Amino acid sequence: MDGHARRIPDATVARLPEYLRILIELAEQRIGTVSSERLAELAGVNAAKVRKDLSYLGTYGTRGVGYDVDYLLFQMRQALGVTRDCPVVVVGAGNLGRALANYAGFSDRGFPLAAVVDADEAKVGTNVGDVTVRPMSDLAELVRANQPVIGVIATPGPVAQLVADQLVAAGVTAILNFAPALVSVPPNISLRKVDLALELQILSFYQSHRESGSASRGWT
Secondary structure, X not given: OOOOOOOOOHHHHHHHHHHHHXXXXXXXXXXXXXXXXXXXXXXXXXXXXXXXXXXOOOOOOEOOOEEEHHHHHHHHHHHHOOOOOOOEEEXXXXXXXXXXXXXXXXXXXXXXXXXEEEOOOOOOOOEEOOEEOEEHHHHHHHHHHHOOOEEEEOOOHHHHHHHHHHHHHHOOOEEEEOOOOOOOOOOOXXXXXXXXXXXXXXXXXXXXXXXXXXXXXXXX
């Protein structure tokens, strides 16, 4: 992007990872160019939206040819800040924490697992894949050794705020919260929440309306 690039809207930022996933697959298939129509089809959006999104990266493609996959992949990685690996520290070695730590997709996309920590002495010293669970007292040291890191909260809800505070105190500036609780962080900290129960409730809403409305109101 040049120095005059516009601020990328949040809605566009939310779509960039999906474009990145598609571009990685196209590159692996040795496909050299992709049209906005094809990228839109694969991403489940319309072509005009794709062209608008990509314009924020300073690229407009070539009429009749499309976008160069390798160059667009480079721009996408640069925009998302994934031109180099960003280690992940998972706090919580319970079922969810272990599942997240064992997810190979993180490492494949540039987010290698740096550490798993837990306050439960019974879990400390156990293994999660190739990683040994460390005590919370080691958190600051682990963050310093792997900066910059993304902290992942995978603890029960009641302790989520305490864990967020500890991550911030350790120097973590980006946090992904899987705990079933809202946490607050200082304005300079990036925080994203993943609420699995909420997503299931939303799906349940659409499913129930589809079932009840198909016979009476024509919901689709």
